Amino acid sequence: xxxxxxxxxxxxxxxxxxxxxxxxxxxxxxxxxxxxxxxxxxxxxxxxxxxxxxxxxxxxxxxxxxxxxxxxxxxxxxxxxxxxxxxxxxxxxxxxxxxxxxxxxxxxxxxxxxxxxxxxxxxxxxx
Amino acid sequence: xxxxxxxxxxxxxxxxxxxxxxxxxxxxxxxxxxxxxxxxxxxxxxxxxxxxxxxxxxxxxxxxxxxxxxxxxxxxxxxxxxxxxxxxxxxxxxxxxxxxxxxxxxxxxxxxxxxxxxxxxxxxxxxxxxxxxxxxxxxxx
Numbered sequence: 001x002x003x004x005x006x007x008x009x010x011x012x013x014x015x016x017x018x019x020x021x022x023x024x025x026x027x028x029x030x031x032x033x034x035x036x037x038x039x040x041x042x043x044x045x046x047x048x049x050x051x052x053x054x055x056x057x058x059x060x061x062x063x064x065x066x067x068x069x070x071x072x073x074x075x076x077x078x079x080x081x082x083x084x085x086x087x088x089x090x091x092x093x094x095x096x097x098x099x100x101x102x103x104x105x106x107x108x109x110x111x112x113x114x115x116x117x118x119x120x121x122x123x124x125x126x127x
Numbered sequence: 128x129x130x131x132x133x134x135x136x137x138x139x140x141x142x143x144x145x146x147x148x149x150x151x152x153x154x155x156x157x158x159x160x161x162x163x164x165x166x167x168x169x170x171x172x173x174x175x176x177x178x179x180x181x182x183x184x185x186x187x188x189x190x191x192x193x194x195x196x197x198x199x200x201x202x203x204x205x206x207x208x209x210x211x212x213x214x215x216x217x218x219x220x221x222x223x224x225x226x227x228x229x230x231x232x233x234x235x236x237x238x239x240x241x242x243x244x245x246x247x248x249x250x251x252x253x254x255x256x257x258x259x260x261x262x263x264x265x266x267x268x
Contacts, residue, residue, distance in 0.1 A: 030219040043189035043248035072180045079174035080189055107191035107248015
């Protein structure tokens, strides 16, 4: 590792030219009577970098980091994984797709997935 | 529970030792203290990247969900300590995202001018190099 300086520089430029790598972000799911709440950790991703889509029963979230590849910075040590974020979740409950709300703050995406009326809890009275 | 030292992805080299990452000051005695008090703080060591360019060193940590005022940065005796104690409780979830990370900074850092920026959950600490430490050409007489 004596030639760290030049080696690191070269490998960095190669990595940038290579196809995108993805990593699966950490996430939490919670539920209340009306909706599912999803919190996804997307450090380095701003509002514009988030892409959310629902297709059939799959919710797909991609997060593109901005301002990560700073030119002229030479890496001395790298512990953080590289790559942008991609998360696919299968929805096994009907969700009101038109009313999905999303918010990005401090690198965390908060997603509210309202339950479709059919999926909500119905109480039946005994007559 | 014991404090587990962060596993470095690479073996240390002369350059890496410059920063001598990782264990807090008591690291060496960690196990003794753990046995004595048996209730050490359950700190997680956050992973960090280190970079340099001509004028600065940069330390970068991924801290999603943290706000500016929840982070504590201290620079003392050439050790930069980044930490936060955060416990959140809602009806359904209880999260503890406390962490601590110590980085020993090289001698040629101008500690008075260290600055930090938090953007989109990404913390970047800028450690400017002292003027005199930049490469200087010396001509042979």
